[in-house]
Amino acid sequence: MKIREFNSTDLAALLVIQDQNPTAGRWTKDDYTRLAGDAQGLILVAENEATAPPSVAGFAAYRSVEEEGELLNLVVAVEHQRQGVASALVREGAQRLIKRGARRIFLEVRESNQPALEFYSRAAFVQQGRRPDYYQDPCEDALILVKELTARG
Numbered sequence: 001m002k003i004r005e006f007n008s009t010d011l012a013a014l015l016v017i018q019d020q021n022p023t024a025g026r027w028t029k030d031d032y033t034r035l036a037g038d039a040q041g042l043i044l045v046a047e048n049e050a051t052a053p054p055s056v057a058g059f060a061a062y063r064s065v066e067e068e069g070e071l072l073n074l075v076v077a078v079e080h081q082r083q084g085v086a087s088a089l090v091r092e093g094a095q096r097l098i099k100r101g102a103r104r105i106f107l108e109v110r111e112s113n114q115p116a117l118e119f120y121s122r123a124a125f126v127q128q129g130r131r132p133d134y135y136q137d138p139c140e141d142a143l144i145l146v147k148e149l150t151a152r153g
């Protein structure tokens, strides 16, 4: 699995993967395009090189402003889950954000998203707070998680 930066030819694949996963952030093509064109944005794609042509297995969307990084969306295609794809996307994202000066990465996650909470816990994110009723449809609290970055990510 190769981790590389997003380009516009990935858009359709990102939306397919997002639609497979109801707990993923619901973003439009414009949201991804805007973030990719923003100097503070970063979208990483995991590319499955075992297919011809290579296919997108997952992606992570970040923003960073000075010392604060944010993981905005993280989604892995259903058929590639539990293969270390998200771990690789977070490892590489952490390295790249460190180079931009980030010292920590924040994210928000639905309190009921147990698979994601298990993943983030394994990836050394810890709960830092809670935003009551942050999500709609259904209404739910967001947990705020943070991962302190070290030289190793």
Ligand SMILES: CC(C)(COP(=O)(O)OP(=O)(O)OC[C@H]1O[C@@H](n2cnc3c(N)ncnc32)[C@H](O)[C@@H]1OP(=O)(O)O)[C@@H](O)C(=O)NCCC(=O)NCCS
Binding pocket: 021, 023, 024, 025, 073, 074, 075, 076, 077, 080, 081, 082, 083, 084, 085, 086, 087, 088, 108, 109, 110, 113, 114, 115, 116, 118, 119, 120, 122
């Ligand atoms: C959460 C998500 C990104 C994890 O992606 P992944 O590529 O499957 O994760 P990894 O394979 O790197 O998992 C690493 C470890 O995290 C934990 N983990 C990951 N998914 C898990 C699950 N469904 N249940 C329990 N633990 C899980 C395990 O400890 C796993 O290690 P193991 O497979 O050796 O047991 C993926 O399930 C996903 O896309 N979910 C839908 C979208 C979503 O909710 N994103 C988060 C929005 S905030």
